[in-house]
Amino acid sequence: MIEESEVAGSSTLGDGDRVVLTFPARGDLVVLARLVASAISVRVGFDIEELEDLRLAVGELCLLALQGSDARHGDLRLEFTVSSASLDIAGTLVGAVPATARRSADGDEANELSEQILAALVDEHGREQEDGSVRAWLRKRRKGPLA
Amino acid sequence: MEQEFHIEERVDRGLPVITVAGEIDVATAPQLREALHGVIAQGQASVVLDLLAVTFLDSTALGVLVGGLKRCRELGGELHVVVTDARIKKIFEITGLNKVFPIVDALAEVGAS
Numbered sequence: 212m213i214e215e216s217e218v219a220g221s222s223t224l225g226d227g228d229r230v231v232l233t234f235p236a237r238g239d240l241v242v243l244a245r246l247v248a249s250a251i252s253v254r255v256g257f258d259i260e261e262l263e264d265l266r267l268a269v270g271e272l273c274l275l276a277l278q279g280s281d282a283r284h285g286d287l288r289l290e291f292t293v294s295s296a297s298l299d300i301a302g303t304l305v306g307a308v309p310a311t312a313r314r315s316a317d318g319d320e321a322n323e324l325s326e327q328i329l330a331a332l333v334d335e336h337g338r339e340q341e342d343g344s345v346r347a348w349l350r351k352r353r354k355g356p357l358a
Numbered sequence: 359m360e361q362e363f364h365i366e367e368r369v370d371r372g373l374p375v376i377t378v379a380g381e382i383d384v385a386t387a388p389q390l391r392e393a394l395h396g397v398i399a400q401g402q403a404s405v406v407l408d409l410l411a412v413t414f415l416d417s418t419a420l421g422v423l424v425g426g427l428k429r430c431r432e433l434g435g436e437l438h439v440v441v442t443d444a445r446i447k448k449i450f451e452i453t454g455l456n457k458v459f460p461i462v463d464a465l466a467e468v469g470a471s
Contacts, residue, residue: 238418241385325417
């Protein structure tokens with residue numbers, strides 16, 4: 212279920228604006244995170260290259276948040292926070308339980324690649340356990356001042 | 359409008375070619391893994407992966423490709439990748455996989471790589 216998204220109603224997003232998207236933590240729904248990231252990128256004034264970078268990065272952020280948990284029973288909550296200096300995105304997996312099996316045969320390889328992709332595309336990123344939930348985050352700084 | 363995910367298999371000049379269209383991500387990568395492993399399991403050591411119509415590719419997809427490459431090389435073959443889209447090439451570059459996979463711009467160049 213999409214809990215909240217106010218992207219469509221505004222032409223721009225500025226300092227202090229926040230968008231929250233919550234959806235069942237399933238791989239086939241990560242596309243929703245990419246779509247919202249694209250819409251937000253346009254509204255904060257990122258150029259097409261930055262938009263493409265962020266679209267890829269937010270997908271990797273979702274994968275990192277889902278990593279190591281059986282997410283079938285949980286939700287992924289994404290919070291996009293706009294500031295004059297950057298766009299911050301935090302993904303929190305809530306209501307999931309630890310996984311009893313690996314994500315896939317190629318999972319370890321993909322996790323390493325996720326880290327490499329995020330390191331190349333965003334300015335800062337991380338992943339931590341927080342109150343029993345997994346939280347992954349990234350920061351993409353603006354090239355110039357807020358439009 | 360985004361292209362629907364689609365996989366086709368065929369043979370070109372004796373080499374199996376897997377053509378993928380659309381977005382390869384955590385949701386669709388398992389279908390690519392199944393196709394790749396299926397072709398290799400038939401005894402094909404070298405496979406061509408045509409990504410010319412792919413519009414998005416994430417780490418899950420790259421993980422599948424790396425797994426496929428390892429299997430091909432274990433059999434003495436190669437996993438050739440055909441791609442021209444600059445955004446897709448960039449993902450190979452930032453992960454260093456452009457130096458691992460033989461990447462060409464067109465199917466006709468595979469033999470020359």
